[in-house]
Amino acid sequence: MDTTAMERNERIDQLMTVLRLMGEAQEASSVGPALKVVAEIAALLTNSSSAGIFVAEEQGGEMRLVAQFGQVATTASEDILLRPSSWVRSRESRFIPRDQDENSGIKDVPEAFRHDAYWVPLVSSGETIGRLVVGGLPGGRPDRTAMEFLRLTAAYASSLISGLRLRAALYQRVAVLTALAQVSHTLSATLDVNRVLNLIVESLARLVDVAACSIMLLDRERQELKIHAAVGVPEDVVKNSVRKVGEGISGRVAATGKTIFLRDVNMAQDGISGCNSSRYQRKSCICVPLKARGELIGVLNVNDKKTRDFTGEDLNLVELFAAQAAVAIDNARVHGLLWKTSVTDGLTQTFVHTYFQQRLAELVRLAAETRGRLAVVMVDLDHFKAVNDQYGHQVGDAVLQGTAALLRRAVRSVDLVARYGGEEFAIVLSEVSPRIALAICERLRRNIEQARFPAGDRQVAITASFGVAMFPVDAQEPTALVEVADRHLYASKQAGRNRVTCSRAVIEMAMSEAPASGATRSDASA
Template sequence: MKGKFLKELEVITKISQRIQKQEELRDALQEMLIMAKDAYNIGNGIVLINEDGKLKTLAIVGYPEGVFDLTFDIKSGQGIIGFSAKKRKTIVVSDVAKNPHYILGIPDTKSEVAVPIIIKRKIIGVLNFESPEKNAFKKTDVKNAQALAAVIGFMILNFKTQKKLEKVVKRLEMLTKATTRLNNTVRLSNTLSAIVKVIKDYFEYKYFDIMLKDDKGDLVPIKTSKDFPINVIKNFKANINRGEGLTGTAAKLGEIVCVNDVAKDKRYIPAIKDIRSEIVIPIKVQGELIGVLDIEDPELNRFKRDDIKILSVLAIEIGIAIQNASLYEKTKELATTDELTGLANYRSFRDYLDREVKRAERYQKSFSLVMFDIDYFKQYNDQNGHDQGNVVLKRIGKILLYNNRSVDLPARFGGEEFVTILPETSKRGALAYAERIRKVVEKTKFKGESRQPNGRLTVSGGVAEFPKDGNTSAKIIKAVDTACYEAKDSGRNQIRGFNELH
């Protein structure tokens, strides 16, 4: 008797040692069943795992293919397998034909033994054997099956612990890489693109988007949204104060909103047909909401506890990255923009002009430079005050902004002087542009302009073309300044081209 026990113990030990070498749980269980069948000759075997109250096949040996594609409900005690899990005890059936719980699997089954796999008082699965003989499972066979179930339980626990650790390590690596990538970008557009790439690289969600809060209190999608239909992104807005949709609700509450079945949530606003789950995570900077991270997926119950944790940390990093990028953009804007008019400042103008000179030289192209000077501006300031003079400068700045192409660069040259760089534009085209601006200014009503010498506020302008009128930045500036001076000297409120003087 003692020798038999030692032999059985040796078999269990060998099985345990062999399956520990397997890297995948399914492979380990499959090998265990094969070894058990050969060692004990106890019939066909199957291991089922508990998934949300349903027992599903994970490993199987000896059965025809497709026989156990079934699931067994634990709560209702479905089948001998489900009944064993419900009662949390081993069920031995000597003749399945006489057992009311038996569900026909294969016709020649006569007896069955089902052993629940329990870890920390929780049913995590069932080990089941069937035999074509009645009374096939003796006490020794049942004990062996129970011993195997215990081994399987520890094995599943080890695998879960290992996988959990691997998952934690992987997520920590992901966060480290994500943080590094986000911190290495300073431009806002690059930052938003980097964020989308991080989520795309490390998660497999169907749709996701970053929505930023605008000045009106609406959440507006950004252009880097992943896979959202264009019409959805283009037309979507969610008002925060009214808590519109799941995105608006999360923003209003300042809390994560996770819905694993949107069909059952009245707050959900349908936008895409196949969506089943959605999670919205507020993005905050120093406690203030700046936007939300919105993720949607066609799978029910898509977002697990670990997903929510990692996405919450990522949302914090996103907030910091957006703040840093916004500060950079603001600082850069202040360094390159005239604070009063919103036009490019002198430094930015010179940088752009130098680049345009190099580009024109390289591709043998021409461009034109236009300069405007407000007529009798000192007199206007003296009569109306500097505050009103600033209003005039702002309005002329807007006129220049609204009357140029995207490739043109209007800038404040200094004081009451303005310039515009017109790439790939001939002098003739530049003269037409300058004349159009002159007429717009002339027709614009300015407070106190009736006291100006001409009865209204006007501008004079000069035009020069590169490289005809100057083949360096300094020379083209000198040429356009000369032309502008000539326009003023000839009576003001007119445009002159540099070549007209020579």
């Protein structure tokens, strides 16, 4: 076989190998493995002993060695970078001869790429996104054919990077939509805003791979921000996380309604004071406004990316998530407001009779399952009709409102206060002993007795009668508990009003728990 035929066959074999390698590159699922194949292609087409590809994570940023082939004296674990200040920002291809000045900006890269190497820019949409380099060229420098092959290979590498990044971005968008769908699903299953907030921070932290994420909601009246949900934030920081609008990074975002993306939270930027980042491994942070129906409702903070500092892609992702999260929060608030309106008495701001019955059944069932205790208390204002007749219904309404406020303030957040009808209220005290239940009722009775309600230029005094039923001592069913408490309320009325009445069994249990701490107006009913 003559020399020409041999060269032709070698070239055919070489092209077949290139086509096979290009197929492998196309099947790669991420940038690293794909570019490793491209580096092999570059070395093969130019007969070079080594090849490498540097890629910038974002525009104008440093370039990282992500793929290498051949005789490159480095390991995969080494962090090989080209700094933005070096000549690599140039878009022109460049050959580095052996006598190149050592201050050229490439002295930190592997030896194989420092001298007798040819560098070609990777360009996408007019922006330099990386560099392809080959070293150990035959004859010390590339000929015209090798240079043309390198330009074609660089174009192919640029296309691969752009395609894979686009695919990764699409996958990220799908992940965002999936997370948002989960938020929406939870929203439809609960009226609890706090559950929605916690789901948002947990989903975003997982999606962006950060160690710390928090939501601060705006108190419009006080013009303050406070953390309402967080992951990776110390408990003491959450408790003391009050920021005035305009104060610090979060406050500035709330004041301007614009995102802040800081490369280093310790550094001042545009008049923004830095913050203490000693608890974070990485110093970049993203703070995004949460807006619903054109109004700011809070800010979303993400800190401490686990693998690297934040990039522009991370920023886009957080902003997309924040936009949808703000809608979810606003919807939860609206749903919560509608629910509260439907179960709350408009005059007294206590729960309505129907919700009391529903919630009492749930609490009794829970107490039965856990062998717990609870008290049902019926309260009726004494001689209330006389107040209406003497002072008018507006004063009567003020008395009802004032009494309801006294009842709500005197019980715990886990307890339930409802307007049972007219001037009658119902209370459920969860997980209380007979002694504590009677002590609470006596305190309520005394507070109402001592209260004075405005009636024009005068003040109105009123008293209340109480009836108490304990689960499981007096009854085990919701309806029966209400009936017992109502019967004891009637006994209080019959005994002269302004007193607390319960069963003799409850009195005996209360006395056995601890000595009486003072005289009360509690009576026993048979």
